[in-house]
Amino acid sequence: MTTAWYLRQAGCEVTVLERHATAAEETSFANAGQVSPGYAAPWAAPGVPLKALKWLATPHAPLHIQPDGSGFQLRWIAAMLANCVPEAYARNKGRMVALAEYSRDQLRTLRTSVDLHYQERSLGTLQLLRTEAQMAAARRDAAILADLGVPHEVLDMDELETVEPALEPVAHKLVGGLRLPNDETGDCHLFTRRLEQLAREAGVEFRYLVEVTRLGKRNGRIDFVELDDGEALHPDVVVLACGSFSRHLALPLGLSLPVYPVKGYSLTIPLTNPDAAPRSTVLDETYKVALTRFDDRLRVGGMAELMGYDHSLDPRRVETLKMVASDLFPLAGDVEAGKPWSGLRPMTPDGTPLVCGTGIGNLYLNTGHGTLGWTMACGSAKVLTDLILGRAPEVDASGLALTRYGRRAQNADHVTDEAAVA
Numbered sequence: 001m002t003t004a005w006y007l008r009q010a011g012c013e014v015t016v017l018e019r020h021a022t023a024a025e026e027t028s029f030a031n032a033g034q035v036s037p038g039y040a041a042p043w044a045a046p047g048v049p050l051k052a053l054k055w056l057a058t059p060h061a062p063l064h065i066q067p068d069g070s071g072f073q074l075r076w077i078a079a080m081l082a083n084c085v086p087e088a089y090a091r092n093k094g095r096m097v098a099l100a101e102y103s104r105d106q107l108r109t110l111r112t113s114v115d116l117h118y119q120e121r122s123l124g125t126l127q128l129l130r131t132e133a134q135m136a137a138a139r140r141d142a143a144i145l146a147d148l149g150v151p152h153e154v155l156d157m158d159e160l161e162t163v164e165p166a167l168e169p170v171a172h173k174l175v176g177g178l179r180l181p182n183d184e185t186g187d188c189h190l191f192t193r194r195l196e197q198l199a200r201e202a203g204v205e206f207r208y209l210v211e212v213t214r215l216g217k218r219n220g221r222i223d224f225v226e227l228d229d230g231e232a233l234h235p236d237v238v239v240l241a242c243g244s245f246s247r248h249l250a251l252p253l254g255l256s257l258p259v260y261p262v263k264g265y266s267l268t269i270p271l272t273n274p275d276a277a278p279r280s281t282v283l284d285e286t287y288k289v290a291l292t293r294f295d296d297r298l299r300v301g302g303m304a305e306l307m308g309y310d311h312s313l314d315p316r317r318v319e320t321l322k323m324v325a326s327d328l329f330p331l332a333g334d335v336e337a338g339k340p341w342s343g344l345r346p347m348t349p350d351g352t353p354l355v356c357g358t359g360i361g362n363l364y365l366n367t368g369h370g371t372l373g374w375t376m377a378c379g380s381a382k383v384l385t386d387l388i389l390g391r392a393p394e395v396d397a398s399g400l401a402l403t404r405y406g407r408r409a410q411n412a413d414h415v416t417d418e419a420a421v422a
């Protein structure tokens with residue numbers, strides 16, 4: 001949606017092709033609601049392989065892996081593990097923070113230029129630490145944030161309660177927090193739907209209930225876009241922004257996008273006692289669960305399952321979200337009335353999205369944003385618009401290109417069997 005918006009603002013004629021009846025019905029439907037450049041970091045981090053092994057045997061663990069029978073899953077996990085070294089982590093985090101900070105600033109500019117509301121709040125986000133070991137790790141993170149110039153505050157218990165008064169009854173379970181005052185929150189679904197209205201008024205054409213079945217290549221360019229009713233479109237430029245499903249359309253073109261569907265869960269709880277709820281987002285570091293305050297709801301999101309393109313709701317994961325909500329804000333809302341949901345994060349092994357051109361002249365990518373797709377949405381779309389129009393992006397886009405995955409990703413004759421399945 002942001003790609004359509006920024007391209008239209010730059011004067012392009014834009015048509016959005018979407019297989020659902022309306023916008024934001026997939027991963028952008030019920031995410032955790034954070035616009036959080038301060039927490040922009042790859043999941044592939046030093047220490048994660050060891051933690052992952054422990055999590056596999058821990059109840060309420062944030063990670064679950066189930067073989068999906070594909071070589072792609074194994075290659076993706078191997079590539080992710082290869083990124084769990086300090087140099088790769090620092091490089092990837094640097095790229096993500098730069099794009100995410102730029103993106104938050106673009107979002108703020110957008111909000112001042114149009115009437116765009118989505119139960120947004122600009123009260124920062126707060127990581128809750130339950131152990132001294134977590135507190136020590138947060139101090140190390142704070143040092144990295146200082147290097148990157150991201151404002152932050154390490155809080156003791158008194159300060160924590162000043163920021164989030166509803167934590168007072170559970171203060172004995174916590175040791176402190178790390179606060180990112182410039183982070184924002186809101187409902188990504190409301191944002192996307194409202195931006196759709198604005199984009200439509202600005203002249204973007206929306207075609208819903210059409211599935212793109214194939215991109216046809218000729219003479220090194222996309223010649224046609226085939227729809228499920230057999231119609232073929234002939235656009236000048238194609239932007240592939242299909243979230244976790246982008247890979248399926250790219251494979252037959254010889255492009256192996258390293259974008260794996262990492263399933264996450266959320267639970268949206270109606271508030272019965274708003275004073276007992278957080279004012280903004282709090283993140284429980286122990287369970288890697290985020291709790292975000294909307295006007296009259298609490299959105300609880302987290303978990304990571306690697307098990308292919310599967311949307312099923314595992315009751316054990318939903319139970320974890322309920323447990324964390326009840327543990328931190330026991331009086332805030334009706335947990336049992338919460339609406340569970342799952343979405344597939346389009347994740348790259350290095351956590352950094354693909355915002356770039358390809359070896360195919362008129363084909364561009366805006367996908368692979370993983371855990372932080374909303375946080376990076378406005379910035380990615382602005383960068384891509386600049387690339388398409390031959391302008392220099394305002395942030396360094398060289399690290400967002402598919403070329404960082406080498407020849408294997410760009411000339412994927414070896415994956416034609418997978419392409420046939422897709």
Ligand SMILES: Cc1cc2nc3c(=O)[nH]c(=O)nc-3n(C[C@H](O)[C@H](O)[C@H](O)COP(=O)(O)OP(=O)(O)OC[C@H]3O[C@@H](n4cnc5c(N)ncnc54)[C@H](O)[C@@H]3O)c2cc1C
Nearest residue numbers: 019026027028031032033034212242243264372373374375
């Ligand atoms: C539990 C959870 C919590 C999260 N929390 C946050 C958060 O707090 N902050 C944050 O920034 N990010 C968060 N994320 C990540 C964020 O939601 C995603 O990165 C983002 O929604 C991805 O957006 P997208 O537009 O790339 O993909 P999507 O929203 O999935 O959109 C892709 C669209 O392409 C369409 N499509 C696919 N294939 C075709 C086809 N062949 N033809 C036509 N249409 C097609 C789909 O129908 C879909 O509408 C979270 C994700 C999850 C799962």
